[in-house]
Amino acid sequence: VDKVRKTSMLAHVAGPSYPLPLLGNLIEMFGPRDGMLGRGMKIFYRYGPGPIKFWIGETPSVQLMRPEDIEPLLSSQREVDKPESIYKAVRGFFGDGLITLSGDAWFVHRRALTPAFHFKVLERYAGIFTRRAAAFAEQLAAEVPAGQSFNSVPKLGAFVIGSIIETAFGIDPESSDSGHLGPANKGLQRVDLLDQLVRATEDAFFIVLHRIFHPWLLIDPLFRMTRYGREAKEHEAIISDMTKRVIAIKKKQLKERAERVGDGSGLEDAEGETDDDGVRAKYTFLDMALGGNVHKLSDKEIIEEVRTRATLPSVVVVVVVVVVVVVVVVVVVVVVVVVVVVVVVVVVVVKLRYKILFPNGSPLDPCPQVRTLIAVQQTTSSTLSFIMVMLALHQEVQERARAEVLAVNAEEGLSPLERLKRLKYVERAIKETLRLYPITAVFSRKLKHELKLPTQTIPKGVLATAFVYQTHRDPRHWPDPERFDPDRFLPDRCVGRHPYAYVPFSAGPRNCIGQRYAMLQMAAVVAALLAKVRLRPGEGCESQAALHVNIDIFLCIEGGANVRLEPLEAQAEAEA
Numbered sequence: 001v002d003k004v005r006k007t008s009m010l011a012h013v014a015g016p017s018y019p020l021p022l023l024g025n026l027i028e029m030f031g032p033r034d035g036m037l038g039r040g041m042k043i044f045y046r047y048g049p050g051p052i053k054f055w056i057g058e059t060p061s062v063q064l065m066r067p068e069d070i071e072p073l074l075s076s077q078r079e080v081d082k083p084e085s086i087y088k089a090v091r092g093f094f095g096d097g098l099i100t101l102s103g104d105a106w107f108v109h110r111r112a113l114t115p116a117f118h119f120k121v122l123e124r125y126a127g128i129f130t131r132r133a134a135a136f137a138e139q140l141a142a143e144v145p146a147g148q149s150f151n152s153v154p155k156l157g158a159f160v161i162g163s164i165i166e167t168a169f170g171i172d173p174e175s176s177d178s179g180h181l182g183p184a185n186k187g188l189q190r191v192d193l194l195d196q197l198v199r200a201t202e203d204a205f206f207i208v209l210h211r212i213f214h215p216w217l218l219i220d221p222l223f224r225m226t227r228y229g230r231e232a233k234e235h236e237a238i239i240s241d242m243t244k245r246v247i248a249i250k251k252k253q254l255k256e257r258a259e260r261v262g263d264g265s266g267l268e269d270a271e272g273e274t275d276d277d278g279v280r281a282k283y284t285f286l287d288m289a290l291g292g293n294v295h296k297l298s299d300k301e302i303i304e305e306v307r308t309r310a311t312l313p314s315v316v317v318v319v320v321v322v323v324v325v326v327v328v329v330v331v332v333v334v335v336v337v338v339v340v341v342v343v344v345v346v347v348v349v350v351k352l353r354y355k356i357l358f359p360n361g362s363p364l365d366p367c368p369q370v371r372t373l374i375a376v377q378q379t380t381s382s383t384l385s386f387i388m389v390m391l392a393l394h395q396e397v398q399e400r401a402r403a404e405v406l407a408v409n410a411e412e413g414l415s416p417l418e419r420l421k422r423l424k425y426v427e428r429a430i431k432e433t434l435r436l437y438p439i440t441a442v443f444s445r446k447l448k449h450e451l452k453l454p455t456q457t458i459p460k461g462v463l464a465t466a467f468v469y470q471t472h473r474d475p476r477h478w479p480d481p482e483r484f485d486p487d488r489f490l491p492d493r494c495v496g497r498h499p500y501a502y503v504p505f506s507a508g509p510r511n512c513i514g515q516r517y518a519m520l521q522m523a524a525v526v527a528a529l530l531a532k533v534r535l536r537p538g539e540g541c542e543s544q545a546a547l548h549v550n551i552d553i554f555l556c557i558e559g560g561a562n563v564r565l566e567p568l569e570a571q572a573e574a575e576a
């Protein structure tokens with residue numbers, strides 16, 4: 001009955017008509033794994049550019065592509081919930097981290113994690129990025145024979161995971177202090193551990209996608225019996241093992257520090273340094289999570305939240321009505337008493353709610369957050385692999401970017417952050433790559449309310465998806481959309497462009513928390529590579545049209561993001 005109701009409510013939306021039992025319209029997506037994006041695009045060409053309905057198994061979904069259609073979805077403060085049907089599979093690997101949570105739990109975690117990516121913290125990260133990127137470029141140039149085609153994805157993967165371990169977790173994976181991330185596992189050395197983790201993460205995401213498109217595999221006991229189910233178990237073990245190692249090392253560091261300076265948490269700070277948010281800027285997110293010094297909500301913040309959060313309306317409405325009635329009928333003294341009682345009740349109710357959500361008393365369980373932060377690094381490594389290919393394919397862009405890098409390198413007295421911020425053309429080249437290849441090309445919300453679009457209304461309960469791969473090709477905002485032109489992002493050319501025409505990091509309350517982190521890190525890597533080597537196209541990546549781009553949760557190039565490296569002329573190297 002529910003299905004008939006939802007089908008009729010979506011009757012006015014374009015898209016394939018007859019959803020089959022259990023499969024919905026998924027049959028349109030069945031076919032070879034490497035043709036996923038192509039099949040999605042076919043559906044778009046047939047029914048787009050407006051909203052397109054599509055049943056994923058028994059779940060009705062609507063795909064949105066035009067900036068004016070995705071704006072109401074992404075900017076909504078109320079539509080922040082992730083669809084269980086999709087994120088169940090993600091949760092299997094990465095736990096209840098920020099990416100998968102919904103409702104109040106998401107809100108609290110988001111608040112707790114935000115200071116880890118505060119711009120002041122990024123100032124410290126810029127130095128780490130620059131140092132690590134230079135070492136990475138050196139290592140790449142030394143390891144990859146000149147002129148040989150190679151796939152940059154795995155090497156970038158290990159590099160960015162190493163960076164998150166050093167920045168957000170405060171553990172230098174190369175330092176002996178970290179015990180090289182613990183004793184080698186089954187005879188594997190540290191580098192192998194990171195490589196193994198990269199592979200496990202990549203495969204985990206592929207399995208997630210496989211489950212989404214084969215919804216019966218979302219039934220856990222059934223899934224566990226399949227080949228992918230067994231593989232998933234191995235990947236889970238690898239991800240969980242690394243998470244435990246990281247947390248164990250951090251706990252040891254905190255304990256040693258606590259013994260040295262002695263406040264019990266390992267977090268006291270002799271100089272009492274705090275940033276604007278009251279968070280001790282010297283400490284990473286993991287220090288704070290494990291030291292119990294996470295940004296907890298104060299009573300005032302809780303009451304504030306009760307007022308503003310859509311998920312707690314009933315308590316607020318009842319309270320307001322009661323207070324209004326009382327104001328009319330009783331004397332001022334009684335009103336004051338009632339208000340006090342009401343506030344106490346609200347605080348108690350909300351605190352109880354939080355106790356249920358966070359039984360350990362901490363709003364932040366570090367395990368899923370560590371796993372999530374490890375998982376999302378694939379977005380940066382994949383984007384970097386696309387950037388390397390685009391620079392290889394567009395030599396004139398590469399030369400212009402290199403000239404900028406060398407000029408900034410020649411300047412004296414700049415901090416690492418100042419240097420990275422001066423790389424304006426490099427930044428535009430990164431942005432243009434993310435326009436053409438937005439790594440997270442698709443993301444979804446489960447609608448809790450009706451969603452009003454400019455031309456139609458989408459009923460609540462539907463899974464609404466932003467398909468930004470196509471948004472970024474909207475010819476009204478991106479003339480000649482396939483052309484790679486970093487200068488599209490010159491300030492005067494951005495004037496008048498729809499604010500949702502470019503959303504590689506999503507937008508609104510659930511946008512990417514790591515956006516600035518990722519942009520800085522990518523600029524550091526591009527700068528280090530361009531100062532060291534010239535990039536040339538590799539096998540299968542000889543032209544933009546030849547790239548076999550596909551979607552494996554994240555965008556990827558089938559056959560690898562292949563490039564070749566050429567050492568720079570001696571003079572350029574000396575300048576670098």
Ligand code: HEM
Pocket residue numbers: 098099100110164372373376377379380383438439440443444504505506509510511512513514515517518
């Ligand atoms: C080029 C690199 C990156 C891209 C393109 C990207 C893109 C995105 C997008 C589109 C979302 C929204 C997804 C959704 O609504 O389902 C997102 C969320 C998120 N990203 Fe990123 N991301 C990148 C790098 C990073 C990095 C480096 C970090 C952490 C260090 C990070 C952490 C997160 C987190 C925690 C969320 C969930 C936020 C929430 O739901 O409140 N991302 N990212």
